[in-house]
Amino acid sequence: MRYVWVIIKRELGAYFSTPLAYVFICIFLGLSGALTFFVGNFFERGQADLNSFFNFHPWLYLFLIPAVSMRLWAEERKTGTVELLLTLPTPTWAVVIGKYLAAWTFIAIALILTFPLWITVNYLGEPDNGVILTSYIGSLIMAGGYLAIGSCLSAVTKNQVIAFIISAVACFLFLMSGVELVQSFFQGWAPDFVLDTIRSLSFLTHFNVISRGVIDLRDIVYFASLIGVFLYVNTAVVDLTRGA
Amino acid sequence: MNGADEMISIQGLTKRFDALTAVDNITFSVKRGEVLGFLGPNGAGKSTTMKMLTGYLPITAGKASVCGYDVESRALESRHHVGYLPEGAPLYGDMTTRAFLGFIAEVRGYSGAEKQHSIEVAVKRLGLEPVYNRPIETLSKGFKRRVGFAQAILHDPDVLILDEPTDGLDPNQKFQVRELIKTMASDKAIVISTHILEEVTAVCTRAVIIANGKLVFDGTPEALASRSPTRHLDDVFRELTTKH
Numbered sequence: 094m095r096y097v098w099v100i101i102k103r104e105l106g107a108y109f110s111t112p113l114a115y116v117f118i119c120i121f122l123g124l125s126g127a128l129t130f131f132v133g134n135f136f137e138r139g140q141a142d143l144n145s146f147f148n149f150h151p152w153l154y155l156f157l158i159p160a161v162s163m164r165l166w167a168e169e170r171k172t173g174t175v176e177l178l179l180t181l182p183t184p185t186w187a188v189v190i191g192k193y194l195a196a197w198t199f200i201a202i203a204l205i206l207t208f209p210l211w212i213t214v215n216y217l218g219e220p221d222n223g224v225i226l227t228s229y230i231g232s233l234i235m236a237g238g239y240l241a242i243g244s245c246l247s248a249v250t251k252n253q254v255i256a257f258i259i260s261a262v263a264c265f266l267f268l269m270s271g272v273e274l275v276q277s278f279f280q281g282w283a284p285d286f287v288l289d290t291i292r293s294l295s296f297l298t299h300f301n302v303i304s305r306g307v308i309d310l311r312d313i314v315y316f317a318s319l320i321g322v323f324l325y326v327n328t329a330v331v332d333l334t335r336g337a
Numbered sequence: 338m339n340g341a342d343e344m345i346s347i348q349g350l351t352k353r354f355d356a357l358t359a360v361d362n363i364t365f366s367v368k369r370g371e372v373l374g375f376l377g378p379n380g381a382g383k384s385t386t387m388k389m390l391t392g393y394l395p396i397t398a399g400k401a402s403v404c405g406y407d408v409e410s411r412a413l414e415s416r417h418h419v420g421y422l423p424e425g426a427p428l429y430g431d432m433t434t435r436a437f438l439g440f441i442a443e444v445r446g447y448s449g450a451e452k453q454h455s456i457e458v459a460v461k462r463l464g465l466e467p468v469y470n471r472p473i474e475t476l477s478k479g480f481k482r483r484v485g486f487a488q489a490i491l492h493d494p495d496v497l498i499l500d501e502p503t504d505g506l507d508p509n510q511k512f513q514v515r516e517l518i519k520t521m522a523s524d525k526a527i528v529i530s531t532h533i534l535e536e537v538t539a540v541c542t543r544a545v546i547i548a549n550g551k552l553v554f555d556g557t558p559e560a561l562a563s564r565s566p567t568r569h570l571d572d573v574f575r576e577l578t579t580k581h
Contacts, residue, residue: 095446096444099440099443099444100444102440102443103429103432103436103440106432106436107429107431107432110431110432110472111431172427172430173423173425173427174427174428174429176388176393176423176427177421177423177427177428177488179392179393180391180392180393180416180419180421180423181416181441181444181445182413182414182416182417182444182445182446183413183444184413335393335394335395336385336388336393336394
């Protein structure tokens with residue numbers, strides 16, 4: 094769709110015309126590198142794979158993605174440009190999708206820039222590059238999930254800090270729903286199907302499957318429907334908060 | 338209804354925010370060649386009416402159409418015919434004038450030579466050449482307003498809706514904006530909201546006054562002045578807008 098493309102171009106331009114893009118990319122690369130080598134013990138493990146890199150992605154995204162998504166709508170509402178944008182002859186959904194895809198492309202660029210790690214591991218050993226590729230794809234898809242939640246919640250408020258905090262909390266709940274901490278809260282009193290449902294909502298569960306190199310249709314469907322639902326709600330929220 | 342010349346038609350337009358009725362059953366229409374001064378005290382409902390007319394705010398009751406297209410059921414078509422300068426002229430500060438106008442032109446469906454031409458015409462008309470390559474946030478208030486104006490006339494719309502276009506400008510800039518409006522008046526229907534009465538005698542062919550959301554006057558500026566023995570617009574304005 095032409096509108097979506099025009100919005101993507103503008104939004105991507107906005108990232109790179111401010112320090113945001115460069116700060117984000119530097120911090121993303123710095124942190125993911127540091128975690129891989131110092132916390133993930135990349136060398137000590139003595140294995141030619143990037144697990145110690147990808148294992149931290151769900152946690153890294155937890156606060157880095159809301160940092161990207163918080164401005165998507167909150168900033169437009171704060172500065173009033175949302176009025177300009179929504180009175181142009183574009184359907185609201187096209188703007189929502191354009192902004193979302195621009196942010197996702199931006200994350201993809203940051204992710205691609207971690208390629209020196211891939212070169213390193215290929216230099217040091219003989220890793221399964223198929224697994225690495227699916228891990229990258231899985232990481233990008235998971236980032237898309239976080240981003241859809243963040244974009245939707247960014248439309249709820251004019252305040253970027255609030256948008257950041259509620260997005261981070263919402264992402265945290267989605268991330269943690271498969272972990273012992275949350276599961277044990279429900280264990281014992283909730284029926285099994287509730288436990289299974291909550292577990293099946295977890296980013297971690299789905300990402301772990303993909304990062305092992307298995308692209309299962311169920312995981313793709315999970316992330317695709319999560320993104321779809323949040324962007325649909327996002328469009329509704331943008332329309333409902335017009336003028337508010 | 339007298340056919341094609343009726344560019345804006347508003348019938349029984351009403352907007353309620355919870356208990357507050359911001360716009361209360363307003364009816365009027367604007368023909369091609371008319372410059373309508375939309376007057377009223379602050380908070381009378383001028384901006385709200387304009388926001389409904391441009392499709393930003395949903396309408397509570399009544400109907401509004403632009404060039405025969407209902408602003409709600411045929412939103413995109415009606416927006417194609419409207420140029421809108423929102424109050425305070427919100428703009429994307431991080432973009433340059435060139436990039437911003439390019440973005441608007443693309444959303445409006447222009448590309449290639451046509452896009453360049455439409456931008457050149459608008460830039461020339463508003464004297465934006467000196468700031469063409471500068472980021473909008475670094476511009477003076479007068480230039481920012483003119484960029485907002487350029488954005489509104491870029492697609493040579495049939496209907497121009499300008500929310501306080503001269504607010505906050507110095508006398509020279511006000512004069513420029515008024516001259517510009519006069520030069521565009523012949524082939525468009527223009528609505529200007531203002532609370533500056535001199536503006537009405539300077540540029541408008543017709544005046545509509547609203548107070549507390551209700552229409553209290555609709556006629557020529559001369560007819561408005563003749564309602565007061567002193568022939569001062571200020572007196573008539575005060576009388577019309579305070580007795581309700």
